[in-house]
Amino acid sequence: MARSLEKLQKQYSRAVAPSGRGPMAATNNFKGKPKHSRATVGRILSYVGKYKHRLVLVALCMLLSTGASLAGGYVLRPVINRIADAATPAADRLSYLAAMLGLLAGIYIVGVVSSWLQSRLMIGVSRNAIQAIRDDLFTRIERLPLRFHDNETTGELMSRFTNDVDNIGLMLDQALMSMVSGVINLVGTLAMMIYTNIWLTLITLAFIPVFAFGGQVLIRRSRKYYAAQQAALGAANGYIEESVAGQKVVKVFNHEAECVQEFEQLNDDLRHKQQKAMFYGGIMGPVMGNTTQISYALTAGIGGVLCALGRFDVGGLAIFVNYARQFSRPINEISQQMATIFSALAGAERVFSLMDKEPEADAAAQARVPEKLDGYVIMDDVSFGYVPEKTVLKHISLYARPGQKIAFVGSTGAGKTTITNLLNRFYDIDSGRITIDGIDIMDLPKDYLRKNIAMVLQDTHLFTGTVMENIRYGRLDATDEEVIAAAKTASADSFIRRLADGYDTMIEGDGANLSQGQRQLLNIARAALSKAPILVLDEATSSVDTRTERHIEKGMDTLMKDRTTFVIAHRLSTVRNADAIMVLENGEIIERGDHDDLLAMKGRYYELYTGKSELT
Numbered sequence: 381m382a383r384s385l386e387k388l389q390k391q392y393s394r395a396v397a398p399s400g401r402g403p404m405a406a407t408n409n410f411k412g413k414p415k416h417s418r419a420t421v422g423r424i425l426s427y428v429g430k431y432k433h434r435l436v437l438v439a440l441c442m443l444l445s446t447g448a449s450l451a452g453g454y455v456l457r458p459v460i461n462r463i464a465d466a467a468t469p470a471a472d473r474l475s476y477l478a479a480m481l482g483l484l485a486g487i488y489i490v491g492v493v494s495s496w497l498q499s500r501l502m503i504g505v506s507r508n509a510i511q512a513i514r515d516d517l518f519t520r521i522e523r524l525p526l527r528f529h530d531n532e533t534t535g536e537l538m539s540r541f542t543n544d545v546d547n548i549g550l551m552l553d554q555a556l557m558s559m560v561s562g563v564i565n566l567v568g569t570l571a572m573m574i575y576t577n578i579w580l581t582l583i584t585l586a587f588i589p590v591f592a593f594g595g596q597v598l599i600r601r602s603r604k605y606y607a608a609q610q611a612a613l614g615a616a617n618g619y620i621e622e623s624v625a626g627q628k629v630v631k632v633f634n635h636e637a638e639c640v641q642e643f644e645q646l647n648d649d650l651r652h653k654q655q656k657a658m659f660y661g662g663i664m665g666p667v668m669g670n671t672t673q674i675s676y677a678l679t680a681g682i683g684g685v686l687c688a689l690g691r692f693d694v695g696g697l698a699i700f701v702n703y704a705r706q707f708s709r710p711i712n713e714i715s716q717q718m719a720t721i722f723s724a725l726a727g728a729e730r731v732f733s734l735m736d737k738e739p740e741a742d743a744a745a746q747a748r749v750p751e752k753l754d755g756y757v758i759m760d761d762v763s764f765g766y767v768p769e770k771t772v773l774k775h776i777s778l779y780a781r782p783g784q785k786i787a788f789v790g791s792t793g794a795g796k797t798t799i800t801n802l803l804n805r806f807y808d809i810d811s812g813r814i815t816i817d818g819i820d821i822m823d824l825p826k827d828y829l830r831k832n833i834a835m836v837l838q839d840t841h842l843f844t845g846t847v848m849e850n851i852r853y854g855r856l857d858a859t860d861e862e863v864i865a866a867a868k869t870a871s872a873d874s875f876i877r878r879l880a881d882g883y884d885t886m887i888e889g890d891g892a893n894l895s896q897g898q899r900q901l902l903n904i905a906r907a908a909l910s911k912a913p914i915l916v917l918d919e920a921t922s923s924v925d926t927r928t929e930r931h932i933e934k935g936m937d938t939l940m941k942d943r944t945t946f947v948i949a950h951r952l953s954t955v956r957n958a959d960a961i962m963v964l965e966n967g968e969i970i971e972r973g974d975h976d977d978l979l980a981m982k983g984r985y986y987e988l989y990t991g992k993s994e995l996t
C-alpha cells in the first residue's frame with residue numbers, strides 16, 4: 381500500500397478532471413488550449429445557429445440593457461448640476477429632480493427587463509444546444525465498435541458527458557454573453573467617458589497597464605496554487621472513490637487502518653494546498669480593488685481641480701467617476717470569461733473528436749439475407765489479434781452442423797471467449813473465413829447476424845428495470861408467457877417467484893440485489909427467449925451450484941435442440957455430452973474429438989479431466 385503521494389496525484393489528476401468551477405476557475409485552463417478554435421467554434425455555432433431569431437432578440441436585448449445602464453448614468457449629470465445650482469429656485473429644482481427620477485426609473489426598468497429577457501432567451505438556446513450535443517454524443521458512443529472501448533476508460537468517456545459538455549453549457553449560458561456584453565459595455569463606457577471629459581479619460585487609461593501587470597502577477601501565482609489544489613483534490617477524491625468501490629477488498633485484507641492513514645496524508649496535503657490557493661485567490665480582489673481606488677481618487681482630485689477652475693461641471697465629474705468605476709468591470713469580466721471560453725472550447729474539441737470517431741462500419745448492411753439460417757458454422761483457418769502485435773487465435777478451423785453442440789475447453793486466456801467474439805463480429809478476423817450456411821459473415825448485415833446468434837456472455841450484465849424487462853431484453857416482442865417459459869427453461873422461474881415482487885422485482889445497479897448465480901440464470905433466460913439458430917454459452921453456469929446446473933441442463937437440452945450451440949465451460953462435466961470438444965491452448969486447437977476420443981488420446985484433455993493438470 382506504499383504508493384507515494386506524487387504517484388497518486390499524477391494518476392488522479394488525469395482521471396479526475398477539474399470541474400472548472402471554484403474560486404479561480406475562471407482564470408484557469410487546465411486541459412490545454414483548444415487547437416482548432418475556429419472549426420470548433422463553427423461547430424458549436426451550428427448547434428446554436430438553429431435559433432437565429434432568438435439570438436437576434438438576445439443581441440437586441442443586450443444592446444438595450446447596456447444602453448440603458450450608460451444612459452442612466454448620464455442622466456445624473458444635469459440633475460446634479462441643476463441641484464447644485466443655487467441660482468434656481470428650490471421648487472423648480474425639486475420638480476426637475478422628480479421628473480428626472482421618473483425618467484431614470486423608466487430607463488432602468490427597460491434595462492432590467494431586457495437583461496432578464498436576454499438571459500432567459502439565451503439559457504433556452506444554450507440548453508437546447510447542449511441537449512442536442514449530448515444526444516449526438518450518446519448516439520455515437522452507442523455505435524462505436526467494441527474495439528474503441530478497449531482503449532478508452534469508462535471514466536474518460538464519462539468526463540466527456542459531464543465536464544466537457546458542462547463547460548460548453550457554461551460558456552453558452554454565461555461566458556459568451558458576459559463577454560459580448562462586456563465588450564459592448566467597454567466601448568460604450570469609453571465613448572461616454574471621452575464625451576464627458578477627454579483629459580480625465582486619458583488619466584484613467586494610463587492606469588490600465590498598472591492593473592494589468594499587477595493582476596498578471598497575482599493571477600500567475602494563484603493559478604499555480606489552484607492547479608496544485610485541483611490535483612490534490614483529484615487525488616483525494618480518487619482515493620475515496622477507489623476505497624468505497626473496493627470496500628470489500630479493503631475489509632478482506634484488513635487494510636482499513638492503512639487506508640485511513642493514507643487518506644489522512646492526502647487530506648492534509650489538500651488542506652495545505654487549498655489554504656494557499658484560497659489565500660492568493662482571496663487577496664486578488666482586495667488588492668485590485670485598492671489599486672482601482674487609488675485611480676479613482678486621482679481622477680476625482682484632478683477633476684475637482686478642473687471644477688474649481690471652472691473648466692468642468694460637478695455633474696460631469698460625478699458621472700465620470702461612475703463611468704471610470706464601470707470601465708474596469710468589463711475588463712475583468714472579459715479576461716475571466718476568456719479562460720472559461722478557452723476551457724469550454726478545449727472540452728468541445730474533445731467532444732467533437734469523439735463524435736467524429738468512425739462508427740462501427742457495416743459494409744453489408746443492405747445485403748440480401750436468407751429468411752432463416754440453419755446454423756451451419758464453419759471457421760476456416762481463422763487468425764486474429766486484438767492488437768496487431770499479438771496474435772491471440774492462430775489458424776482455427778472447425779465446423780458445426782446445425783443442432784450440434786461444440787465445446788471449447790482450455791486454460792484461462794487461451795482464447796475461448798475470443799472465438800465467440802469473432803462469430804458475431806464484435807471484432808473482425810485478420811485472416812481466414814467464417815461462414816454460416818455457406819455465407820461469409822462479412823457479407824451479412826451485423827444486426828441480422830447478431831439476431832441469429834443468442835449469447836450468454838461471460839460477464840453478466842443486467843439493466844435497471846424489472847426482472848421481466850431484463851429477460852425480455854433477449855427478444856423485445858416476447859409476451860409475458862414467453863418470458864416466463866424462458867425463465868422456466870433456465871431454471872430461473874422458481875427463484876424469481878421467491879423474490880419480493882416476483883417478475884416485477886426491480887433490479888438495481890447491475891443486479892447487486894441478486895446473487896451471481898441468479899444473475900447468470902437471468903442471462904440464460906434471455907438467451908432462451910431468443911429464437912436464434914445459434915447459441916453461445918460462455919461460462920453460462922459457472923456460478924450456479926452443481927445441482928441447479930444439472931437442473932438447467934435439462935432445460936438446456938430443450939434449448940439446444942435444433943440449435944447449433946457453442947459451449948465454453950471450465951467444469952468439464954458440463955461439456956461431456958458435446959458432439960465435439962476443442963481443447964484450446966494459447967490460441968490453438970491442440971486436441972479435438974468427443975469426450976471418449978479425447979480421453980483415449982490421453983493428452984491434454986485427459987490430464988484436465990482426470991485432474992492431473994493444475995488448470996481449470
Ligand SMILES: Nc1ncnc2c1ncn2[C@@H]1O[C@H](COP(=O)(O)OP(=O)(O)OP(=O)(O)O)[C@@H](O)[C@H]1O
Pocket residue numbers: 530766767772790791792793794795796797798799838
Ligand atoms: N479486449 C481485449 N483486448 C486485448 N486483448 C484481449 C481482449 N480480450 C481478451 N484479450 C486477450 O486475448 C487472450 C484470450 O482471451 P479470452 O478472453 O479469449 O480467453 P478465455 O479463453 O476466454 O479465458 P477465460 O477462461 O479466462 O475466460 C488473452 O490473452 C487476453 O489477454
Ligand SMILES: [Mg+2]
Pocket residue numbers: 796797798838918
Ligand atoms: Mg472467457
